[in-house]
């Protein structure tokens with residue numbers, strides 16, 4: 001029985017194992033075993049979700065589990081029960097809980113303070129670890145290896161960005177460059193931690209707050225994310241003016257002709273990315289969405305049976 005709350009909870013070997021198993025589910029190499037047969041998985045999404053909820057629900061059922069799905073208004077937390085008590089009850093009856101809160105991760109850590117039910121973070125305010133795992137599965141399938149890739153991330157330093165930083169820093173000779181709008185970067189502590197990890201593996205994680213397509217050259221991957229991160233608001237009324245130069249357009253392909261385009265989705269054509277890029281030949285955004293199912297299966301298997 002294991003939990004997955006942060007990429008940082010995984011050893012390098014565990015991270016690579018989950019990615020390998022994810023690739024195996026994607027390619028049919030893992031066979032049709034049902035390691036979760038007879039288990040019950042709770043899927044609790046307090047915030048909107050299309051891919052992550054479907055990936056974990058579909059993945060759990062494909063692995064043989066039964067499901068209970070809770071929406072934001074279903075639980076007695078709405079009539080004043082504490083989330084701590086809610087977690088205690090879940091652990092009496094569920095084998096795994098997949099939860100999206102977009103809130104303080106301390107809540108999930110509290111739920112995980114027992115050794116019966118696995119807790120899987122389907123996005124908290126600080127990190128989106130299962131998105132990074134889906135991205136790694138997608139990259140490994142597309143390039144054969146994550147090691148050695150040059151990745152440019154353009155957009156807000158949100159939960160997806162932090163998970164990617166922690167995950168890519170574990171691989172060798174990776175160059176990960178963030179271009180985040182001024183005032184909307186990654187948390188300093190996390191960036192420092194990822195950069196430190198990266199140094200040990202001969203990789204680099206850096207961040208800049210300017211965006212001029214001419215200075216971003218030679219990347220294998222261009223990645224972006226939506227401008228309105230779940231559970232956050234932008235107090236600055238002028239934020240769109242600050243974000244506009246960070247829109248991913250075809251001009252980025254002048255210096256990065258071989259790059260694939262990735263997006264954690266949902267996409268907003270005309271905001272963070274143009275339709276030409278998202279729907280164009282470089283885009284693997286929906287291949288990446290498919291990777292969410294295969295990585296979710298690998299996470300469930302690792303938490304319950306690995």
Ligand SMILES: NC(=O)NCCC[C@H](N)C(=O)O
Nearest residue numbers: 052160228229230264265266
């Ligand atoms: N792939 C996803 O899980 N997409 C939904 C979340 C996207 C973004 N990181 C957000 O926080 O709004």
